[in-house]
Amino acid sequence: MKVIKNLGISLVSLFLSILLMLCFSACNKTKSEASEDLVKRIEKGNTLDVELVFECPDPLVAVDSDKEGNFYLASYNGDVFRVSKDGANDKVYSGINCCGFSLTSLTVLPGGDLIVNDCVDDKDVLFRIYKNGGRIKVVEIDGNLLSLTSDNSGRIFAGVWVSEGNLTVNFNPNHLSAADYIAGKILKIDENGKTAEIYEGGLPMNLRIDASEKLTAAIWGKKGGFEAEAKSYSVADLRHMFWVTLTEDAKIISVEGEKKINTGDLESISSFDFLGNGSLVVQGIPAIGGAGLYLLKEGTDPIELTFNQDKIDHSITGLKVSNGSLFFTNVDGKFYRVK
Numbered sequence: 047m048k049v050i051k052n053l054g055i056s057l058v059s060l061f062l063s064i065l066l067m068l069c070f071s072a073c074n075k076t077k078s079e080a081s082e083d084l085v086k087r088i089e090k091g092n093t094l095d096v097e098l099v100f101e102c103p104d105p106l107v108a109v110d111s112d113k114e115g116n117f118y119l120a121s122y123n124g125d126v127f128r129v130s131k132d133g134a135n136d137k138v139y140s141g142i143n144c145c146g147f148s149l150t151s152l153t154v155l156p157g158g159d160l161i162v163n164d165c166v167d168d169k170d171v172l173f174r175i176y177k178n179g180g181r182i183k184v185v186e187i188d189g190n191l192l193s194l195t196s197d198n199s200g201r202i203f204a205g206v207w208v209s210e211g212n213l214t215v216n217f218n219p220n221h222l223s224a225a226d227y228i229a230g231k232i233l234k235i236d237e238n239g240k241t242a243e244i245y246e247g248g249l250p251m252n253l254r255i256d257a258s259e260k261l262t263a264a265i266w267g268k269k270g271g272f273e274a275e276a277k278s279y280s281v282a283d284l285r286h287m288f289w290v291t292l293t294e295d296a297k298i299i300s301v302e303g304e305k306k307i308n309t310g311d312l313e314s315i316s317s318f319d320f321l322g323n324g325s326l327v328v329q330g331i332p333a334i335g336g337a338g339l340y341l342l343k344e345g346t347d348p349i350e351l352t353f354n355q356d357k358i359d360h361s362i363t364g365l366k367v368s369n370g371s372l373f374f375t376n377v378d379g380k381f382y383r384v385k
Contacts, residue, residue: 076369076370077322077369077370078322078370079370080369080370080371081321081322081323081325081367081370081371082322082323084321084370084371084372084384085321085322085323085325085341085343088341088349088351089341089349091349091352092352093352093353093354094351094352094353094354094384094385095353095354095355095384095385096353096355096358096382096383096384096385097382097383097385098380098381098382099117099129099133099373099381099382099383100117100119100127100129100135100380100381101379101380101381102119102121102125102127102379102380102381103379104121104122104123104125104379105121105122105363105376105377105378105379106119106120106121106122106363106364106375106376106377106379106380106381107120107121107122107149107150107285107363107364107375108120108149108150108151108152108363108364108375109152109363109364109365109366109373109374109375109381110152110153110154110195110366111154111366111368111373112154112158113156114131115131115368115369116128116129116130116131117129117130117366117368117373117381118138118152118154118160119375119381120142120150120151120152120162121379122150124140124141124142124143124144124150125137125139125140125142126138126139126140126142126152126160126162126175129381131369138160138175138179139160139162139175139179139181142162142163142164143164143165144163144165145165145168145169145170145190145191146168147190147207147288148163148165148170148190148191148192149191149192149193149285150162150163151163151191151192151193151194152194153194153195153196153202154196155174155196155200155202156196156198156199156200157200158177159174159175159176159177160174160175161173161174161175161184161194161196161202162175163187163191163194166186169186169187170186170187170189170190170191170206171183171184171185171186171187172184172185172186172187172194172202172204172235184202184235184239185235185239185241187204187206187233188206188208189206189207189208189231190206190207190208191204191205191206192205192206192207192230192249192250192251193205193250193251193252193253193263194253195253195254195255195261196255197255197259197261198255198259200237201234201235201236201237202234202235202236203232203233203234203235203244203253203255203261204232204233204235204253205230205231205232205249205250205251205252205253205263206230206231206232206233206250207228207229207230207231207249207250208228208229208230208231209225209226209227209228209229210226210227211225211226211227212224212225212226213225213226213228219287219290220287220288221287221288221289221290221291222272222274222288222289222291222292223273223274223291224272224273224274225271225272225273226271227269227270227271228249228267228269228270228271228272229246229247229269229270230245230246230247230248230249230250230265230266230267230269231243231245231246231250232244232245232250232253232261232263232301244261244301245263245301246269247265247268247269247304248265248266248267248268248269248292248295248297249265249266249267249289249292250263250264250265251263251264251265251266251286251289251296251315251316252264252315252316252317252318254318254319254320256300256320257320257322260300260301260302261300261301261302262298262299262300262301262307262318262320263298263299263301264296264297264298264315264316264317264318264328265296265297265298265299266289266292266293266295266296266315267289267292267295268295272291272292274291275291279291279293279294280293280313280314280331280337281293281314281316281331281337282314282315282316282329282330282331282337282338282362283314283316283317283329283337283362283363284361284363284377285316285363286314286316293313293314293331294313294314296309296312296313296314296315296330297309297315298315298318298326298328298342307326307342308342308344308345309328309330309342309348310332310340310342310347310348311332311333311348312328312330312331312332312340312348313330313331313332313333314330314331314337315328315329315330316328316329316330316362317329317362317363317364317365317374318365319365319366319367319372320367321341321367321372322367322370324343324344325341325342325343326341326342327339327340327341327342327351327365327367327372328340328342328348328365329359329362329365330348332348332350335350336360337359337360337362338350338351338359338360339351339359339362339365339374351384358382359374361376361377361378362374362375362376363375363376363377371383371384372384
């Protein structure tokens with residue numbers, strides 16, 4: 047009787063294990079199918095719709111999501127909101143400040159804690175915000191923060207820019223017009239706050255980790271001396287107005303080996319994220335035309351996403367792909383899902 051009982055328990059355990067495997071498989075398949083369907087609709091030139099998920103009274107300036115599909119959004123006035131996958135939302139933190147030449151950024155760690163930058167004594171400091179709302183200092187950044195991301199092991203990657211010598215800044219609009227020396231750096235930070243520099247070159251405006259856990263970056267300009275030409279420039283994301291004169295020299299690279307991803311004639315490449323199967327959605331401006339979202343696939347020219355809502359993609363401040371769906375934030379404080 048004891049042997050039969052143990053056999054029964056083993057069979058139940060085996061059944062539950064198989065059921066869980068099937069559930070995970072179905073979930074992954076659904077994510078893959080959702081992203082593949084979106085890619086196909088974009089390639090066919092289908093007009094897309096958007097769904098309003100959340101609205102904030104202030105501009106939204108940063109977005110990321112956890113593995114469960116919950117989103118975290120930072121606003122211009124320093125609030126951080128959590129929008130759960132079932133649509134509920136709440137403010138999880140407030141009071142974040144941004145240093146003058148930096149950008150508010152955030153990334154979600156594998157366990158669900160947040161990493162955000164705050165301005166302390168005119169320096170960027172990364173803080174870990176726990177789920178209960180408490181926070182602890184991780185590391186002080188040497189430079190001005192532009193972007194953040196993290197991988198599945200909890201390592202943090204920070205994109206910063208530094209300068210030496212004089213900077214020449216024009217006003218109305220406020221923008222950099224010359225520099226004796228300027229450079230972008232990407233820092234890798236472990237869970238203990240130990241920092242290692244893994245890249246130096248142009249300015250890393252956006253960072254993402256792909257499905258194979260490799261770091262990819264949107265890079266503007268080159269390191270060294272800089273002087274803007276006397277001409278007109280455009281940016282796809284108004285948060286980047288200070289660096290508007292670097293918008294024409296923009297690229298997306300795989301940081302390891304600096305492999306360049308084909309971006310066609312796109313300039314001012316700001317936010318981007320991976321849709322799966324090697325495809326990306328990026329925010330940029332073509333040589334002729336206005337700011338918008340574009341699908342990038344190896345061996346093809348960028349394909350513009352078109353929407354039923356007029357100019358819905360002209361004031362975007364961040365992109366995020368979650369569970370196979372594309373989401374974006376904008377300067378009007380709105381958070382949309384592409385349908």
